[in-house]
Amino acid sequence: MYTNKTDIQNYPGIKWPYPVDYEKINRISCDVLILGGGLAGCAAAIAAARRGAKVAVVDKGPLVRSGSGGTGIDHWHDACLNPKSKISPEQLMEFYFQNPYWGGKYTMGHMRYIQAMESYKALLELEKIGLPIRDFDDEFEGSAFRDDTTGLMYAYDYENCTVIRLKGGALLKPTLSAEVERLGVQAYEYIMASHLLTEDGKTGPGSRVIGAIAFSGRTGECYVFNAKSTIICSGMPQGEWIFSTEFNGASSKFWDPNNTGEGQAMMAEAGAELTLMESNYTICANGGMRWPMYGTGDSNNTWYGCPIVDANGKRIPYTQNGKVMDWSEIYKNTWPGTGDGGSVTSGSLGELPGDLPEKIMSGEYKLPFYADLPSMPPDERRVLWGLMIGNEGKTNYPVYKLYGKYGFDPDKDMLQVPVMAPKSNFNKRAKPYWNGEVYEPWRECQKCSNCAVYDWTMKTTLDGLYVAGLTAGNNFASGAITTGAYAARNAWKAAKQTELIPVNEDQVQKYREQIYAPTKRDYGIGWKEFKAGCARVMQGNCGEYKSDEVLQNGLDWFKSIREGEMQQLYARNPHELMRTNECYTQIMVSEMTLTASMARKCSSPTMNFKRLDYPGTDEGENEKYITITVKDGKYTTGEIPVKYYLQAPYAQSFKENYDKYCALED
Amino acid sequence: MDYSEALLVPNPMTPNTAIVFNEDKCVGCNRCVNVCRADVLHPNPVKGKPPIVLYPDECWFDGCCVLACRIPGASELNSPLQQKVAWKRKETGEFFRVGMKDPPPPNNRPPVGEKPLPHGF
Structure with a gap:
């Protein structure tokens, strides 16, 4: 009989089960450092390791199941180059540009094109390492969605056949993590990377990323990574507007609940430009009102x-x-x-x-x-x-x-x-x-948003720093796997031409003090109340309707919380230490969302972005990406054109750019 | 645990348990502990005993813990009551739901493509 005898309430006052050492520093050197070991991170690790790189992967959970795709995937998007597809990658791009749900004119087109070009090939690679993808036992022989020659099964559109149903996709992450292990990649699990390290400790635009600092959520030990190239695959921020564990635990989150935006925060802190920070909606956001995902009757x-x-x-x-x-x-x-x-x-x-x-x-x-x-x-x-x-x-x-x-x-x-x-x-x-029921001030980031600005090599605006997966604005499993591998090929190509630049110890010390500060307090505010409080600020000041005054009110609130409650966060064990560091991340991502929202002086139907004071929409000169980074200790916004990836210095066609930068030969 | 004596304890967490164990079957191997992304579970200080459910409020309810368990009936995902979904039998109109008392016989048909997990998990 099942009981609750091992609930923590029946074990009052017991000790933390792992040895704790907040003073210890582990030092690791590698060619390619990957922060976040979900689908994109594992695909990146495999691509780099197969080419001979020494790779380290850092994840807040265990690689076998971590990340938003850790528990499986049923269908594989944009396999334009599979034998039955009638849609070319170029045609698919038009689809993305026309559909606001997937980004519309703000689609990071280079990322989608990479996905369309490599999706089917990546699926065949997964089959080689043991993932079942076909109807291997002819269970669906003769069905309209099945190609009886290949045993591939298609979803949704049985004529044009770009989406492949995966028979056995529940095994995707265990299959990937087994390959990561087989290749000898060093996995650092239950560890949170929280700050990037830069050459000479100098941050801001123009700095060079040379690694990251991290700590364990089990032992509290510090990890200093020194790398030639770093790839961020840590997903998308969540919980800026909603924090509720009371009703259904972390199930109010659509993505892996460990996706709390530290990738975005550390990139901006180092000086990399982010974009689409102002893009959010209510669709995936429902506090504790959600039902089990896919688990109620539906037609969609x-x-x-x-x-x-x-x-x-x-x-x-x-x-x-x-x-x-x-x-x-x-x-x-x-x-x-x-x-x-x-x-x-x-x-x-x-x-x-x-x-x-x-x-x-x-x-x-x-x-x-x-x-x-x-x-x-x-x-x-x-x-x-x-x-x-x-x-x-x-x-x-x-x-x-x-x-x-x-x-x-x-x-x-x-x-x-x-x-x-x-x-x-x-x-x-x-x-x-x-x-379930939705409520306008309960919001989450849109599917293609809150990403870095990156070029055709998937390098951010900083040397040594790359992005893939959700952190590059890609919300699909096939997109995570393809962009992960693509970014890794380019990151390794650059790493081969680079010497390891030693970390700056003053910078390490500065970040250590910030990371461990909550362990030195035994009174103040716990991480849950803090996160819920910050979410309330966003509900009130960055909800459905925005104006300069309301957004500024939100920024004033966060300035005050930084001076007050943020200095009082406490952590009684390494797990709480991880969650309190997420509080720093949350406040930074929220401030960037408010600041980018202020910089967009128009409304945008594509982004579900409504300004009371600027009801005009984002046509003509307002059609642009707003960028944001940290320069001289302050948030600094800028703008770049939509489709910047098809303008000088790049070629005007997707294909030409892809052929030049895909790094398949390296 | 003897509840006949009143205890000074915090209120029960919501969700209450997230995962429940059968102490007669669980051998305390901690496979579920080391597959959980949120560290909901922690090793029991008593060797061989089921893990301690420390953070049910951080459970994502993905079921990886139960999938990792090698002993049938040793552990079960316990979705909060407000997440227990209902259905109606088309022919009879009967009401059934996840977690009901005296449910109909289980439907053990495996999902499409079910294979043993690689990597020991």
Whole structure:
């Protein structure tokens, strides 16, 4: 029988289980240092190590499962070069530029093109190291989504075939981490990197990155890394607007909860330029109101194509441009889609009627709704509940297997759709439905945002510093793997022509004092109250509607918190030390978000960015990236053109630039 | 633990437990401890005993701990009550949910592509 006998409350006052030493410094030298060992970080480590680099990877969790893709992936995006694809990488770029959901005109186009060029090749590489990707046992033989020659299975769009369903994608991270280990890469796990080290300790634009300082969340020991090239793959900031562990732990976070923005903070601190810091939305943000991801009845995203019925079993049709679709049309999604997101990337081509809220209010459809899995064609049902739910992140155990333990059977059962307010939540805002109720001041960073400015080698504006994955604005598993490998090839190419520059000990000492300060206090404010307080400032001062005065009020608040509560953060063990250092990160990322928001003197529908004082939109001269970094101890903003990656000194076409910088021969 | 004597303890954490163990089956190998990204679990000071659930409030509920467990029935993910999803049997209209008392027989059909984990996990 399961019990809670080993809850901490039954072990009052016991000692920390790991040996703690806040004074010890471990020193490591390497060619390529990778901060963040998720999909991008592991792919980077593999690419660099295979070419002969000495590689170190640092992660706040264990490589076997860490990162946002650590628990699996069900479908592989933008495999434009697979044999069945009818979409070229160039065509795909047009799709991204037209779709605000994926970045629209602010898409980091070079990153998406790299993904389109290398996605399929990367998938075949993963198959070589043991990841099952095909329908190896012919379970879906003859299905419309399966190519019977290759055994590859496609998702969403069965005509144009750019998205591949992965049979066995739940094993992606364990497969990658096994290869990382086999190649002899040094993994530093349960360790948080918090500051970059620079040549002569000089920071600001023009400085050179030569490593990083980190510490263990288990032993508290310090790690000083000295490297020729450093790649940041630490994901995207989360929790600037929302901090709530009370309802469902860290499950209010979409990405790995260890993604707290230290990559962005340390890059800016060193002097690298960041961009799209002002881009955020409510879609993925819901405090403690979220349901298990992918784990409620739905018609969107992974659940595309599942019929939804009302309380009386009446089916709600899928529509396209207001026209009711028949069943065969739903599964023959063709590109380019007209629904939000389109079929190539999100499977939202068809959707429930736009006037569904009115129809609920009038009584035409009765709540609650259910996902009518039993009425689906058997192969479509099994691929939805079995392949997609079963291999996608956070579905294998918490949804597929746990529901199965309580008897859930997709052949017989209809999973409930959460009951939500019809007006606001049965249309675009709450999709997918497992996001639950949304509230405008509860926000998160947009999918392509909060990234570094980088060139065609994926080098940031600082020498020695590269980015990949979410930190480069790429939200897909295929994008993390491809950009990770691409950045690593270029980082290693540069490292081969570089000598190791020794770290500056004054800089190490300065950062150590900052990192360990919370261990020297036994009274003050704990990390959770601190994070929740900072989130409140952002809800109030960087919510749906912004103005110079309100944003300045937010900056005044953070200045005051820096002088007050931030000097009182306490840490009673190495874990709390890690979380208190995330507090520093959170306040810095939030300040940069406010500052970049002030610098954008217009509204932007693409970014879901609304200024009360500048209602004009971002057309013409306002169509630009706002950049931000730290110079002389102050946040400094600037601007660069959209599509800067197709302007001098770069060539005008994606292909020419890719061919020149892909570093495949090195 | 004997609760008959009143104790001076903090309120129960929310979520309460996140992961629960069967003390008769768990051998305290700590595989789950070392697969958790958030260090929710910590080794028990008593060797062979289940790990201590220290930070249930930081659980992401990804289930990696249970997937890493090699002993059937030794550990279970315990989603908070507000995360326990319900469904309706189409033919009968019966109400079922995750965590219910006396559930119907389990559906043990494995997901598509299920293979043993590499890397010992």
